[in-house]
Amino acid sequence: MQIIVYLIPVALFLGSLGLIAFMWSVRTGQYDDPDGAAHRILVDEDRPLL
Amino acid sequence: MTAAASSPPPLGDGCPSGLAPPSDPDRASNYNAFVRTASGTHKLSLNVTGAKCGGCMSKIEAAMMALPGVQIARLNLSNGRLEVAWTGPLDADDVAQGVASLGYGVSAFSTSSAEAQKQKEERGLLVAMGVAGFAAANIMLLSVSVWAGYGEMGEMTRRTLHALSGVIALPAIAYAGRPFFKSAFQALKHRNVNMDVPISLAVTLAFCVSVYETITGGEHAYFDACVMLLFFLLIGRFLDARLRRRAYAAAHDLAAMQNKTVHRLDETGASQVVRSDEVATGDRLLLAPGERAVVEIEIVDGHSDVDESLVTGESLPRDVSVGMTLYAGTVNLSRSLIGRAIAPTQESLLSDIADMVELGEQKRSHYRRIADKAVSLYVPFVHSVAVCAFLGWLLVGASVRDAILVAVATLIITCPCALALAAPVVQVVASGRLFKNGVFLKSGDALERLADVDYVVFDKTGTLTLGTPSLKDGPAPDVLAQAAQLARASRHPLSRAIVAAVGAGPIASNVVEEIGQGLEAEIESVVCRLGSPAWVGLSDVPEVSGPSLWFKHGESEPVQFQFEDQAREDARTGIDKLKAAGLGVEILSGDRPAAVSDMAERLGVEQWSAQASPIDKAKRLEVLKAHGHKVLMVGDGLNDAGALALAHAALAPGGALDISQSASDAVYSGSLSAIDGILRVSKRAKRAMLQNFGLAAAYNMIAVPIAVTGHVTPLIAAIAMSASSLIVTLNALRIGANNREF
Numbered sequence: 001m002q003i004i005v006y007l008i009p010v011a012l013f014l015g016s017l018g019l020i021a022f023m024w025s026v027r028t029g030q031y032d033d034p035d036g037a038a039h040r041i042l043v044d045e046d047r048p049l050l
Numbered sequence: 051m052t053a054a055a056s057s058p059p060p061l062g063d064g065c066p067s068g069l070a071p072p073s074d075p076d077r078a079s080n081y082n083a084f085v086r087t088a089s090g091t092h093k094l095s096l097n098v099t100g101a102k103c104g105g106c107m108s109k110i111e112a113a114m115m116a117l118p119g120v121q122i123a124r125l126n127l128s129n130g131r132l133e134v135a136w137t138g139p140l141d142a143d144d145v146a147q148g149v150a151s152l153g154y155g156v157s158a159f160s161t162s163s164a165e166a167q168k169q170k171e172e173r174g175l176l177v178a179m180g181v182a183g184f185a186a187a188n189i190m191l192l193s194v195s196v197w198a199g200y201g202e203m204g205e206m207t208r209r210t211l212h213a214l215s216g217v218i219a220l221p222a223i224a225y226a227g228r229p230f231f232k233s234a235f236q237a238l239k240h241r242n243v244n245m246d247v248p249i250s251l252a253v254t255l256a257f258c259v260s261v262y263e264t265i266t267g268g269e270h271a272y273f274d275a276c277v278m279l280l281f282f283l284l285i286g287r288f289l290d291a292r293l294r295r296r297a298y299a300a301a302h303d304l305a306a307m308q309n310k311t312v313h314r315l316d317e318t319g320a321s322q323v324v325r326s327d328e329v330a331t332g333d334r335l336l337l338a339p340g341e342r343a344v345v346e347i348e349i350v351d352g353h354s355d356v357d358e359s360l361v362t363g364e365s366l367p368r369d370v371s372v373g374m375t376l377y378a379g380t381v382n383l384s385r386s387l388i389g390r391a392i393a394p395t396q397e398s399l400l401s402d403i404a405d406m407v408e409l410g411e412q413k414r415s416h417y418r419r420i421a422d423k424a425v426s427l428y429v430p431f432v433h434s435v436a437v438c439a440f441l442g443w444l445l446v447g448a449s450v451r452d453a454i455l456v457a458v459a460t461l462i463i464t465c466p467c468a469l470a471l472a473a474p475v476v477q478v479v480a481s482g483r484l485f486k487n488g489v490f491l492k493s494g495d496a497l498e499r500l501a502d503v504d505y506v507v508f509d510k511t512g513t514l515t516l517g518t519p520s521l522k523d524g525p526a527p528d529v530l531a532q533a534a535q536l537a538r539a540s541r542h543p544l545s546r547a548i549v550a551a552v553g554a555g556p557i558a559s560n561v562v563e564e565i566g567q568g569l570e571a572e573i574e575s576v577v578c579r580l581g582s583p584a585w586v587g588l589s590d591v592p593e594v595s596g597p598s599l600w601f602k603h604g605e606s607e608p609v610q611f612q613f614e615d616q617a618r619e620d621a622r623t624g625i626d627k628l629k630a631a632g633l634g635v636e637i638l639s640g641d642r643p644a645a646v647s648d649m650a651e652r653l654g655v656e657q658w659s660a661q662a663s664p665i666d667k668a669k670r671l672e673v674l675k676a677h678g679h680k681v682l683m684v685g686d687g688l689n690d691a692g693a694l695a696l697a698h699a700a701l702a703p704g705g706a707l708d709i710s711q712s713a714s715d716a717v718y719s720g721s722l723s724a725i726d727g728i729l730r731v732s733k734r735a736k737r738a739m740l741q742n743f744g745l746a747a748a749y750n751m752i753a754v755p756i757a758v759t760g761h762v763t764p765l766i767a768a769i770a771m772s773a774s775s776l777i778v779t780l781n782a783l784r785i786g787a788n789n790r791e792f
Contacts, residue, residue: 001207008192008214011188011191012188012218015184015187015188016184018184019180019181019184022177022180022184023177023180026173026176026177026180027173027177031176032126032128033126033127033128033129034128035127035128036107036125036126036127036128038104039103039104039107039127040104040107042104043104043107043108
C-alpha cells in the first residue's frame with residue numbers, strides 16, 4: 001500500500017491543474033459568450049487558395 | 051422617418067439562417083454622443099438585435115473591420131453587444147449605419163457600473179463553485195477509500211486519509227464558504243435569520259467536529275459532507291445570480307433602445323446633438339417633424355400637431371402652440387417646434403404617475419417569494435430539531451461527544467441543498483423557455499406573481515390595437531386617388547392612412563397644410579381641400595364613431611373618409627384564449643367612449659371603461675383588488691405606467707414607452723397570444739416550484755428521523771444529499787422538456 005504515498009499527491013496535483021485551468025478560463029472571460037464561441041469555430045477565416 | 055426607412059429592406063438582409071427577420075433601420079439618432087475616447091482610440095458599444103447565428107457574427111464583424119481605422123470588432127452573440135474600437139477620423143454614425151445597412155437593428159449602449167458589479171459577483175460565485183467542486187471530488191476520493199475499507203483499514207491509514215481530507219477542506223471551505231458566512235453574519239448583525247445561518251453553522255460545526263474526530267482517531271469525519279454541501283448550494287446560488295443578471299441586462303437593454311439624442315440650441319441658435327440624459331432643465335431644444343420628444347418640454351416657439359397616443363391613449367393628433375407642455379413620448383407631426391426642457395416633477399400628471407410607480411415598486415418589494423416562505427418555516431425547524439437531538443441524547447445518557455455528533459449529522463443532512471436548488475433551477479428553465487419565445491423577464495419573482503393572475507386588464511391604444519388609424523371602405527377609387535395626392539404631402543396619421551390604403555403615386559402641386567384644419571392643393575388646376583368639416587365648408591355633420599376626414603374636389607359635394615384604429619391581427623384569438631382559460635378580461639382606455647365600445651364589442655369583451663385618466667386606472671385596479679382579484683395589467687403608454695406598477699403583475703409590449711417597460715414584470719414581443727403562453731409557463735413553473743419544495747420536505751421527513759436516531763454515517767449523508775438535489779433538478783427540467791411554443 002506504499003503506492004498511495006505517490007498516488008494521492010499525483011491525484012491532487014492533476015486535480016489542481018484542472019482547477020487552475022478553470023479559474024484561468026473564468027477570469028479571461030471565456031464563459032461570457034457561450035453562443036458566440038460555439039459558432040466562432042465554424043467561421044472560416046481562410047481565403048480561398050485559387 | 052425618411053423614405054428609405056419606410057421601404058422594406060432588400061432581400062438577403064438580416065440573419066442568413068432566417069432565425070430572425072431583418073430589422074428596419076433605426077430612427078435617426080446620433081451615435082457620436084456615445085463614443086468613449088481614450089489615448090486616440092475611440093470605442094463604441096452597440097446593441098445589435100436580430101443577430102442569431104455564426105453567419106451574422108462573421109458578416110457584421112467583417113463589415114466593421116472593412117471600415118477605415120477599425121482595429122477591434124467583436125460581437126457577443128449571447129447578449130447581442132458589439133464592441134468596436136478604431137483610430138482616426140471615422141464617424142460613429144457610419145459604424146452604426148454599417149450594421150444597420152446589413153439589416154440588423156442597432157442602438158447605442160452605455161455600460162453601467164451596476165452591471166459590471168453583478169458580473170463580478172457572478173464570476174466570483176463560479177470560481178467558488180469550481181473550488182468547492184474540486185475539493186469535493188478529491189475528498190470524496192479519499193472518503194470512498196475509507197468507506198470501502200471499513201473494518202479492514204488500519205487506524206493509522208484512516209487517520210492519515212482523514213487528516214489529508216481536512217487539509218483540502220480547510221482552504222476550500224474558507225474560500226467557497228465566504229458568500230454564506232458573509233450573508234449569515236450580516237443577517238445576525240441585523241438580528242435576522244436567513245438560510246445562510248444554518249448553512250454556516252452546519253459547515254463550521256461539522257468541520258470542527260471532524261477535526262476533533264481526526265485528532266482523537268474517531269471513525270467518522272464529515273469533511274466530504276461539508277464541502278459537498280457548499281458545492282450544491284453554490285450551484286443554486288450561481289444559477290440565481292446569473293438569472294438576476296440576465297433579467298437586469300434585459301431591462302438595461304430595453305432602456306438602451308431608448309438611448310436617443312436630442313437637438314439642443316445654444317445662445318446663437320446653432321443646433322448641437324447631445325444625449326438625452328445630458329439635457330438640463332431650461333435648455334432650448336429643437337423638435338423636428340417626425341421626431342419623438344424624449345424629455346418634457348414647454349413650447350416656446352412654433353405651431354404644430356402632435357401624436358400623443360403613447361402618453362394619453364388618445365389616437366387623434368392634438369393641435370399645440372406656444373405655452374403648451376409636451377410629455378416624453380409625444381411625436382411631433384408637421385412642423386418644427388422649439389421648446390424649453392422642464393423638470394419632469396413640476397407637472398402634476400407626471401408626478402402623479404411617478405408617485406404611483408414608486409408606490410407600486412415598494413409594494414412589490416414586499417412580495418414574499420415562495421422560497422422566502424419556505425426558508426422562514428425551515429430555519430427554526432432545523433435548529434430546534436438539532437438542539438432537541440443533542441439534549442435528548444444527553445438525557446438518555448450519551449456522552450457529550452456522541453450527542454454533538456448526532457446534532458451535527460442532523461444539521462448536515464437536513465441542510466437545504468434541495469431547498470436551495472428548488473426555486474433557481476425552475477426559474478432558469480422557465481425564463482429560458484420564455485426568452486426563446488421573445489419574452490424578457492425582468493425579475494425572478496415575476497413568474498410567481500404571473501402564476502397567480504385571474505383577471506387581465508388591457509389598455510386599448512397600442513396594446514390591443516395597432517395604434518395607427520386605417521381607412522374604412524367606402525369612398526370611390528377615383529376620389530381616393532385624388533385625396534391621396536394631397537395626403538402624400540402630410541405627416542398627419544390620417545393622411546398616412548390614406549396613403550397606406552392607396553400606395554405610392556403623384557403628389558398634388560402647391561400643397562399647403564393648415565395645422566388643425568387640413569390640406570389645400572391643386573390637382574390639374576382644380577383647388578382641392580382635405581380636412582375637417584369646417585375646412586371644406588360644412589357646418590353641421592353627423593357624429594361618427596371613429597375619426598374622419600372630408601375631401602372636396604373643386605365645387606363638388608364633399609366626400610367623407612372614415613377611419614378606425616384596427617385591432618391587432620390576433621387580438622381576438624389572444625383574448626379568446628385568456629377567456630377559455632377562465633380569466634376575466636377588461637379594457638381600460640383613455641380614448642373616447644365610442645372608439646372603446648366599438649373595439650370591446652369586436653373583441654368580445656363585456657367590461658370596458660373609456661376616458662380613464664391614469665388616476666382612474668389605478669382606482670379601478672384598487673377596486674378589482676378589493677374584490678379579491680389578482681390583476682394582470684397589460685399596457686404600453688405613459689398613462690398606463692402607474693397602473694402597471696400597482697397591478698399584481700404587469701406586461702408591456704416591446705414598443706412601449708421605457709417608463710412602462712420598467713414598471714412591468716416582463717416585456718413581450720410579437721403577438722397578443724404570447725400573454726396566454728406567458729401565463730401558462732408561469733403556472734407550470736410555480737407548480738414545479740411547489741413540487742420541488744414538497745420533494746425537499748418529504749426528503750427531510752425521511753432523513754430527520756434517521757439522523758436524530760443516530761444512524762447517519764458520512765456515507766448515508768453523501769448519498770442522501772446528492773440524491774435529493776438531483777431529483778429536484780430533474781423535476782425542474784421537465785418545464786423545458788418539449789419543443790412546443792411556450
